[in-house]
Amino acid sequence: MTIDSKNSAKTAVEKEDDEIDLMALLLALLRGWKTILFFAILGLLIGILYSRYVNPTYKSEALIQIDEKSSGISALGGDISELIGAEDSKAQAEAELIRSRMVLEPVINSLNLRIRLADPEVGAIDRIVNDRTNTAIHTPEGVSLTTTDGQVSISQFNVSQGYLNQPYTLIRSETGFTLSNNLDEFKGQLNQPHQFKGADGQIQITVNDLPDNSHAVSLTKQSLQKTTNTINSALSVVEKGKQTGIIELSMTGNNQQQTSLILEEIVLSYVGQNQSRGTEDTTRTLEFMETQIPLLREKLEDSEAEFNEFRTKYGTIDVSQEAEILLAENSQIDTQLSELKLKKADLTTYYTDEHPLVIQINEQIAVLNARKQKIDNTIAGLPEVQREFLKLSQDTEINREIYLNLLKNYQQLQIAKAGQTGFARIIDLPINTFDAIAPKKLQIMILALLLGGMLGSMIVLIKSMLRNVVKDPERLEAKTGVPVIATIPRSPLLTRLGKKNKSPNLLLAHVDNDSLSYEAIKSLRTNLMFGMPVVGKVGERAKVILITGESPGVGKSFVSANLTEVFSQLDKKVLIIDADMRLGELHRMFDMAPDNGLGDYLAQHIELAAAIHPTSIDNIDFMPRGQHPKNPSSLLSGDKFEQMMTELNEHYDYIVIDSPPILAASDAMVMSHYADRVLMVTRYDQSVEGQVAYAIKQMHKAGIQVDGIVLNDVQQGLMSKYSYHYSYAYGNNS
Numbered sequence: 001m002t003i004d005s006k007n008s009a010k011t012a013v014e015k016e017d018d019e020i021d022l023m024a025l026l027l028a029l030l031r032g033w034k035t036i037l038f039f040a041i042l043g044l045l046i047g048i049l050y051s052r053y054v055n056p057t058y059k060s061e062a063l064i065q066i067d068e069k070s071s072g073i074s075a076l077g078g079d080i081s082e083l084i085g086a087e088d089s090k091a092q093a094e095a096e097l098i099r100s101r102m103v104l105e106p107v108i109n110s111l112n113l114r115i116r117l118a119d120p121e122v123g124a125i126d127r128i129v130n131d132r133t134n135t136a137i138h139t140p141e142g143v144s145l146t147t148t149d150g151q152v153s154i155s156q157f158n159v160s161q162g163y164l165n166q167p168y169t170l171i172r173s174e175t176g177f178t179l180s181n182n183l184d185e186f187k188g189q190l191n192q193p194h195q196f197k198g199a200d201g202q203i204q205i206t207v208n209d210l211p212d213n214s215h216a217v218s219l220t221k222q223s224l225q226k227t228t229n230t231i232n233s234a235l236s237v238v239e240k241g242k243q244t245g246i247i248e249l250s251m252t253g254n255n256q257q258q259t260s261l262i263l264e265e266i267v268l269s270y271v272g273q274n275q276s277r278g279t280e281d282t283t284r285t286l287e288f289m290e291t292q293i294p295l296l297r298e299k300l301e302d303s304e305a306e307f308n309e310f311r312t313k314y315g316t317i318d319v320s321q322e323a324e325i326l327l328a329e330n331s332q333i334d335t336q337l338s339e340l341k342l343k344k345a346d347l348t349t350y351y352t353d354e355h356p357l358v359i360q361i362n363e364q365i366a367v368l369n370a371r372k373q374k375i376d377n378t379i380a381g382l383p384e385v386q387r388e389f390l391k392l393s394q395d396t397e398i399n400r401e402i403y404l405n406l407l408k409n410y411q412q413l414q415i416a417k418a419g420q421t422g423f424a425r426i427i428d429l430p431i432n433t434f435d436a437i438a439p440k441k442l443q444i445m446i447l448a449l450l451l452g453g454m455l456g457s458m459i460v461l462i463k464s465m466l467r468n469v470v471k472d473p474e475r476l477e478a479k480t481g482v483p484v485i486a487t488i489p490r491s492p493l494l495t496r497l498g499k500k501n502k503s504p505n506l507l508l509a510h511v512d513n514d515s516l517s518y519e520a521i522k523s524l525r526t527n528l529m530f531g532m533p534v535v536g537k538v539g540e541r542a543k544v545i546l547i548t549g550e551s552p553g554v555g556k557s558f559v560s561a562n563l564t565e566v567f568s569q570l571d572k573k574v575l576i577i578d579a580d581m582r583l584g585e586l587h588r589m590f591d592m593a594p595d596n597g598l599g600d601y602l603a604q605h606i607e608l609a610a611a612i613h614p615t616s617i618d619n620i621d622f623m624p625r626g627q628h629p630k631n632p633s634s635l636l637s638g639d640k641f642e643q644m645m646t647e648l649n650e651h652y653d654y655i656v657i658d659s660p661p662i663l664a665a666s667d668a669m670v671m672s673h674y675a676d677r678v679l680m681v682t683r684y685d686q687s688v689e690g691q692v693a694y695a696i697k698q699m700h701k702a703g704i705q706v707d708g709i710v711l712n713d714v715q716q717g718l719m720s721k722y723s724y725h726y727s728y729a730y731g732n733n734s
Contacts, residue, residue, distance in 0.1 A: 025461060031685065032460030036453055043452020047445040052128045055135070056436035058256040060263045063427035064270070066091045066245040091245050094424070095237040098249065098270050104228050107265040111138040114227045115157045117145040118218040135254045138262075142208065150211035156193060159221045160201020168219045172210035179205065179219070234259075235266070246427070252437070260430040267426060274424040282417045285346060289410045292342075296406060300399040307392040326375050333372045334398035335405065340365050342406070470687045473711055480693045482680065485708035486524040488559065490684075490715050491517040506558065506589055507617075509565050521559070524710065525566045528677055531707070536676050539649030546675035547710075548659045548668040550695035552583070554683040555712040560658040561589040568619040572653035575612065577623045579671060580660040581632040584625035590615045597626030601644065602635040608644060621652070636670045645674045662695040672704040680706050684714040 029036065097103060108114055117136040127133055134146045142155035152170070159166075168181050176189035179196070188194040188207065196203040211217070222230075234253060240246040249267065253259035344361045351358055470476055473484040493512045508518040532543045547563070549556040557578075564576040578586035581599040592613060601611040605627070615622050629635055648655055657675065659668040672678050678699070682692050696706050 028464040029457055029460055032456070032464070035460050035463075036456035039456030039459065040449050040453040043448040043450075043455065044445055046452070047448025048441075049128055050448070051439045051441040051444045052131050053124060054439050055127075055132050055254040057252050057254060057438035058259055058434070059250055059252050059437045060256070060260040060430035060432075061428070062249045062263055062267050062430045063240070064094075064247045064249065064267065065425045065427050066094050066247060067423045067425060091239040091247055094274075095239065095247055098237045098247070098266065099232050099235065101224065101228055103266065103270045103273060104231055105224065106269045107262065108224065108227050108231070110140055110265060111262060112140070112143050112157075113138050113231070113262070114222045114224065115143045115154055116218075116220040116222055117143055117152055117154065118220075119145065119147050120216060120218050121147070135258070137255070137258055142206075144209075145217070147211045147215055147217070149213045149215040151209050152211060152217050153208035154206070154219065155208055156204060156206035157219065157221055158202075158204040160203070162200030163198070163203060164221055164223045165226060166220065170207070170210065170217045170219045171214055172212065177207050177210055179203070231262070231266075235263075251430075256432050256434050260432050263430045267429060271422070271424050271426055275422040277422070279417050279422075282413055284349065286410065286413050286417065288345060288349075289406060289413070293403070293406060293410065296399065296403040300396070300403045303392070303395040303399045307396045310388065310392050326378055330372060330375045330394055331397045331401065333368050333375070334394075335401045337365060337368050337372070338398075338402040339405070340368070468689045469685050470682050470689055470692060470711065471685055476682070476689060476692065476709060476711070479689050480696050480706075480709065482696055482706050482709050484711050485527050485679075486520055487684075487711040487714045488520040488524075488555075489516040490713045491515045506561075507565055508562050518562075521562045522566050524559075524563060527708070528563075531677065533676055536649065538645040538655075538674050542649040542652050542655050543677075544645070544655045544657065544675045545677045545679065546657045546659055546668065546672050547679045547681060548672075549661045549681040549683075550687060550692045551661050551663055554661075554681050554687055556661075556681040557584075557586045557589060557658050559679075559681050559710055559712060560656050561586060564620055564654075564656045565617060567654045567656070568617060571619065573619055573621075573651065574654045574656065575621045575623065575648060575652045576656045577658065578625040579636075579657050579667060581625045581628060581667075582660060582665065584658070584660075586658050587622070587624045590617075590620075590622050592622060592624065594624045595626065597624030599626030599629045599632070599635075601626065602638070602640050603627070603629050604640070608647060633666050633670060636667055641671075642674070662698060663691060669699065669702045669704060672699070672702075677707045678704060679708055679710055681710045681712055683712050686713070 115138070119134070122133050136143055136145045142153060143157075144154075145152040166181060168179055171178050173187065176187065176192075179186045179188070183200075184196075184198040186194070186196040186198070186203065188196075188205070190207055190209065193204070193206045196205070234251050236248075236250045238248055240248040249263060251259050251263040251266075253262070340361050344358060344365075347355070347358050347361070353359075353362075473487060477484055491508060491512045493515065494506065494508065494517070497511060508515065508521065512518060528545060536543050538544060545563070547556050547560045557580075560576060564574050567574045576586070577598060578584040578594075579598060580586070584594070587594045592615070596606055596613075597611050600606045601608055601623075603626075611626065612621050612623050614620075635641065645655075657671055659671055662668050662680075680692070680696060680699075692709070699706050
């Protein structure tokens with residue numbers, strides 16, 4: 001029906017519901033099961049390839065117990081224990097020490113861990129095919145790597161700072177080996193130490209063996225920091241439990257024996273340094289005593305020699321009892337002063353002169369010096385020979401006492417040092433289990449399968465949201481402003497027969513006349529009958545119905561053919577025209593040839609009577625598409641088509657025109673001017689709402705009103721939440 005553009009129907013767009021329809025999402029996933037299955041299988045395949053690509057990872061473990069410092073020193077006597085301060089250790093602090101360069105550097109140097117060997121000829125395909133690849137073996141003797149063409153063995157590789165972390169290519173030559181990078185190239189012999197001078201410094205290397213067949217090997221000298229970081233990334237040091245004092249060390253690597261060896265060396269390095277720290281105070285005190293003993297012995301010898309010389313000269317001197325008492329007290333004071341000075345010397349190695357312990361010793365020394373000065377003044381009043389005798393005998397006695405006391409303490413500290421064991425004790429050293437902890441192939445494959453399925457589900461959901469396909473008749477009506485006058489369910493029987501190619505005639509009347517689909521076609525007929533004008537546009541008799549779609553594949557030919565069949569049941573003469581002169585397939589519905597049809601008539605190749613063919617169904621004639629003309633739209637716009645429609649009005653009660661899709665050609669807009677009813681066929685869950693709305697908008701711009709939308713191929717059951725639009729069939733369901 002033609003109307004002015006001013007009176008064209010306005011599109012009513014309602015506000016979309018923001019709530020997520022869980023059922024709709026579930027149905028979208030069910031409809032996209034093929035996509036989900038494809039990505040799940042793809043994920044599983046990637047998981048299998050990845051699990052073969054990565055090398056197995058092994059784990060080694062060790063346990064260390066952190067004890068309080070041994071009480072063996074205090075058992076040797078209070079004087080010695082006072083010389084060595086008590087020290088407590090926390091497991092958490094010790095865990096950090098284990099990860100420090102102080103502990104790791106000796107291990108790195110001992111096992112040559114800074115030397116890195118790699119086989120660049122091992123590619124991703126080789127790793128997948130072989131399931132695992134060889135790794136470098138580090139030992140105190142050097143580094144080795146097994147390749148397909150032989151073994152690489154390097155016992156020495158030292159470089160200057162400028163060459164650190166730079167890869168070199170090492171390859172066997174006729175005379176030995178060739179070492180090169182982007183700038184330098186050096187040649188040498190196997191099993192011989194070499195020193196090369198390059199642009200950035202010195203290189204020292206000893207190559208013991210190389211693969212044959214010019215097999216290149218990558219060689220790198222890492223910096224200490226980078227190697228330490230690499231070890232720490234694979235090393236875990238944690239306290240087992242809370243306040244247990246048990247440190248658990250674990251290390252992962254691609255070679256079980258290598259990993260266990262490195263971890264064992266780390267444990268031994270830490271315990272060794274812990275032992276050194278445990279005896280550090282004792283060692284420092286012994287070193288101080290070792291410097292003082294020779295001096296005191298020399299001083300004692302000098303005082304004894306001088307005293308003996310005096311006695312030889314003057315003989316035995318009678319000293320009064322009071323002088324002897326003073327002499328003895330003076331000797332004791334000197335001994336105490338000597339011990340206090342020794343303690344002060346030891347304390348000043350840890351504390352400053354302002355420390356309370358140092359100040360206390362200084363005050364004791366001052367008191368003793370004052371008493372000593374008073375005794376010296378008393379002795380000064382004695383006769384000169386007696387004073388000299390007392391002085392020499394006193395010096396000798398004091399020096400002897402100091403020397404013997406220091407020698408005694410020195411021997412006691414040596415005994416204490418021998419009994420000190422540190423506060424770290426090895427509980428378990430690492431052992432080789434050869435049980436790979438990664439990759440966990442089954443978990444990887446299951447996870448990859450799930451991730452693939454999730455990715456497929458996301459794609460299905462995103463695709464469903466972006467496409468916004470036609471599903472809800474009410475939503476479609478609101479979107480386009482055109483009523484949905486029929487919803488035609490999918491015919492399961494017709495679908496199965498079509499897939500098996502067992503039904504050359506696809507009319508519902510012949511294969512599924514008791515179905516919901518057939519009843520929906522009849523309902524559409526009823527709707528059109530009561531909505532037809534009394535006088536048609538091309539004449540008084542014929543009522544013209546044009547059926548089109550927004551795009552190909554929506555089922556407009558199916559609707560046209562079956563609608564024609566149900567109109568023929570009214571004992572009305574019906575003509576169906578395949579007006580899609582480009583790709584029309586309507587002739588297959590009636591099992592007829594496409595020749596001698598509309599295209600031939602409009603091109604004036606045949607008469608109108610020759611273009612119309614009777615069908616096997618009573619009251620139905622068929623005009624096929626004919627030959628494909630060069631300009632179908634121009635032919636339809638000419639007078640020939642108008643004359644044809646006027647002439648056909650005299651012979652038929654209903655004329656059904658199956659036109660090309662609106663978005664594909666403009667033919668439907670031309671023929672719509674001769675139609676009494678224009679129907680737009682759209683396909684459930686395939687047609688896009690935006691395309692349908694745009695097609696109707698184009699018709700409105702051309703002054704053509706779309707009288708109704710036919711929603712075709714609506715799926716019933718769980719796959720559609722809108723199956724309530726056709727809930728039952730009236731008739732024989734047996």
